[in-house]
Amino acid sequence: MAIDQKMGKTFAEKILALKSVGSTGILPVNAGEIVTVSPDIIMSHDNSAAISGIFKKIGIFRVMNPEKVVIILDHCVPPATEKYAENHKIIREFVRQQDIKNFYDINTGVCHQVLPEKGYALPGTLILGSDSHTTTYGAFGAFAAGIGRTETAALWATDQLWLKCPQTIKIIITGKLKEFVTPKDIILYIIGDLGADGVLYKAVEFTGETIANMSISGRMTLCNMSAEMGAKIAYCEPDDKTKDWLANHNILTSELCPPTSDPDAEYEKILEYNIDNLEPQIACPHTVDNVRPVKEVQGTKFHQALIGTCTNGRIEDLEIAANILAGKKIAKDIRLLIFPASIEVYKDALKLGILEKLINSGAVIMNPGCGPCLGAHQGILAPGEVCISTANRNFKGRMGCEDAEIYLASPSTVAASAIKGEIIDPRELSF
Amino acid sequence: MINGRVWKYGDNINTDVIFPGKYTYTITDPTQIARYALENLDKNFAKQVKKGDIIVAGENFGCGSSREQAVTCLKYAGISAILAKSFARIFFRNCINQGLYVIECRDAVNKIENGEEITIDFQKGTIISKKGTFAFPPLPDNILEILKDGGLIEHIRNNVKFQNPNINSSPKSKC
Numbered sequence: 304m305a306i307d308q309k310m311g312k313t314f315a316e317k318i319l320a321l322k323s324v325g326s327t328g329i330l331p332v333n334a335g336e337i338v339t340v341s342p343d344i345i346m347s348h349d350n351s352a353a354i355s356g357i358f359k360k361i362g363i364f365r366v367m368n369p370e371k372v373v374i375i376l377d378h379c380v381p382p383a384t385e386k387y388a389e390n391h392k393i394i395r396e397f398v399r400q401q402d403i404k405n406f407y408d409i410n411t412g413v414c415h416q417v418l419p420e421k422g423y424a425l426p427g428t429l430i431l432g433s434d435s436h437t438t439t440y441g442a443f444g445a446f447a448a449g450i451g452r453t454e455t456a457a458l459w460a461t462d463q464l465w466l467k468c469p470q471t472i473k474i475i476i477t478g479k480l481k482e483f484v485t486p487k488d489i490i491l492y493i494i495g496d497l498g499a500d501g502v503l504y505k506a507v508e509f510t511g512e513t514i515a516n517m518s519i520s521g522r523m524t525l526c527n528m529s530a531e532m533g534a535k536i537a538y539c540e541p542d543d544k545t546k547d548w549l550a551n552h553n554i555l556t557s558e559l560c561p562p563t564s565d566p567d568a569e570y571e572k573i574l575e576y577n578i579d580n581l582e583p584q585i586a587c588p589h590t591v592d593n594v595r596p597v598k599e600v601q602g603t604k605f606h607q608a609l610i611g612t613c614t615n616g617r618i619e620d621l622e623i624a625a626n627i628l629a630g631k632k633i634a635k636d637i638r639l640l641i642f643p644a645s646i647e648v649y650k651d652a653l654k655l656g657i658l659e660k661l662i663n664s665g666a667v668i669m670n671p672g673c674g675p676c677l678g679a680h681q682g683i684l685a686p687g688e689v690c691i692s693t694a695n696r697n698f699k700g701r702m703g704c705e706d707a708e709i710y711l712a713s714p715s716t717v718a719a720s721a722i723k724g725e726i727i728d729p730r731e732l733s734f
Numbered sequence: 735m736i737n738g739r740v741w742k743y744g745d746n747i748n749t750d751v752i753f754p755g756k757y758t759y760t761i762t763d764p765t766q767i768a769r770y771a772l773e774n775l776d777k778n779f780a781k782q783v784k785k786g787d788i789i790v791a792g793e794n795f796g797c798g799s800s801r802e803q804a805v806t807c808l809k810y811a812g813i814s815a816i817l818a819k820s821f822a823r824i825f826f827r828n829c830i831n832q833g834l835y836v837i838e839c840r841d842a843v844n845k846i847e848n849g850e851e852i853t854i855d856f857q858k859g860t861i862i863s864k865k866g867t868f869a870f871p872p873l874p875d876n877i878l879e880i881l882k883d884g885g886l887i888e889h890i891r892n893n894v895k896f897q898n899p900n901i902n903s904s905p906k907s908k909c
């Protein structure tokens with residue numbers, strides 16, 4: 304294949320060249336090519352029990368590189384049923400047998416929050432995770448993609464997997480967010496605009512002044528939800544904000560020099576959004592791309608409100624909610640559940656008095672974890688009930704009941720709606 | 735090199751028409767699964783398909799759920815390869831990892847007709863049909879090896895001994 308040496312490379316092309324097996328990093332990789340890579344980190348969660356079953360079927364005894372394997376229990380913690388408890392038990396035994404040191408038990412938090420906090424999601428790393436929202440770590444400048452269970456078992460066994468190098472779509476975001484409008488509203492708007500398969504199989508690079516000014520927490524929300532428009536990976540180029548975040552979490556980065564996209568790299572498309580006039584957005588049942596301005600569904604009644612999950616369970620999100628709820632009470636006929644994304648977030652929220660404000664408003668503070676996000680436990684809906692949530696999926700049955708409805712919105716919208724007892728644009732609540 | 739009759743379909747054939755979701759937990763035996771292949775798209779398919787036949791389809795083949803049965807049912811129905819304008823990401827991965835050949839070639843899909851016999855040469859990267867010969871970028875050798883072995887797990891079983899130095903050490907028993 305002819306290789307045009309003049310053409311610049313995207314981040315995705317560069318990182319896959321660097322991480323391909325036997326590569327010196329010099330051999331170019333072009334979008335569309337298939338390469339065999341060796342990742343830096345292999346992530347899995349409660350599904351590790353099933354993966355260990357497949358691993359055993361392969362017929363080998365030892366995980367090839369246990370130091371690359373990170374396992375976090377988060378999807379149903381503490382276990383709700385005997386079956387889940389048994390899964391956890393299988394995983395603990397496997398982890399012991401295989402000497403997997405990077406194991407985090409039920410007291411740690413959601414995988415997509417814990418992985419960065421523990422220093423695994425570094426700029427320029429290749430992370431493969433057995434979860435569709437693995438895209439989250441792109442907020443730190445990692446190439447992070449979701450894979451299947453069989454593939455995860457194969458990685459445990461051989462430390463190698465084939466990947467097709469994706470085309471890249473650049474999304475430039477400019478403008479300043481108005482009060483009560485958050486990064487969640489930006490990504491909901493973009494998903495509504497592009498559709499659930501809008502960037503299927505592509506790498507998405509978020510850039511522009513809004514991203515430069517955005518916190519890491521906001522970038523994580525963007526990258527997390529990119530999976531809902533089909534992205535293989537999402538990416539924000541690391542900058543001073545990335546370095547500061549890592550430093551604040553005591554993660555050493557001194558010698559990091561990650562590859563970044565060249566100015567003349569080839570993009571499949573370049574899209575631009577100006578968010579100066581963006582209003583709060585909401586994804587209506589039962590698809591994530593069914594997005595409208597919150598105003599259009601104002602007045603919709605609901606029974607449960609949820610703030611948390613890997614999408615919006617960080618300290619910034621809880622703080623937004625606490626500021627709106629402080630000194631107020633949630634409506635009488637609704638319930639509000641709070642799921643801090645990790646134990647670190649939980650401790651910070653405790654220190655800053657955020658939890659107290661939330662509790663006083665009538666919220667229930669839950670343990671860090673996925674909660675009812677995937678319908679396993681801790682807040683399952685009853686038939687006919689409606690939930691407004693800060694999570695990332697609203698498919699039929701996602702919170703356990705086929706006959707329930709889920710709306711997805713920002714922490715500001717969910718908190719304001721909890722006070723009003725019906726869906727409301729947070730700017731319209733009189734404070 | 736494979737040779738087979740073409741079953742031609744359109745764009746966005748999703749995993750629910752390939753293998754209905756209602757069967758995912760009730761029908762698990764591969765030969766049983768094959769009987770329901772494309773049930774919601776083409777009632778004749780499962781009855782008439784022959785070993786070696788080839789599916790030719792439009793854009794985004796296999797979109798929707800990640801269920802692996804959508805690949806299993808086609809493989810066990812006898813399909814030897816799928817040629818499409820494009821594939822949904824997870825379906826594409828599932829095919830290779832389960833040993834079903836996948837090719838993207840827009841030109842060929844536009845010209846090839848339902849029911850005709852075509853020949854695909856994977857080493858050379860060519861498709862020979864009534865309307866002429868079409869070229870596609872050959873799959874890399876390592877992918878061809880996975881396909882030849884019949885899937886990722888089989889491939890590892892065949893090769894892992896040479897890669898994993900820990901293969902012969904038994905697990906530490908600490909419990």
Ligand code: SF4
Nearest residue numbers: 413612613673676677
């Ligand atoms: S919080 Fe929800 S979306 Fe995030 S990892 Fe858990 S189940 Fe998945």
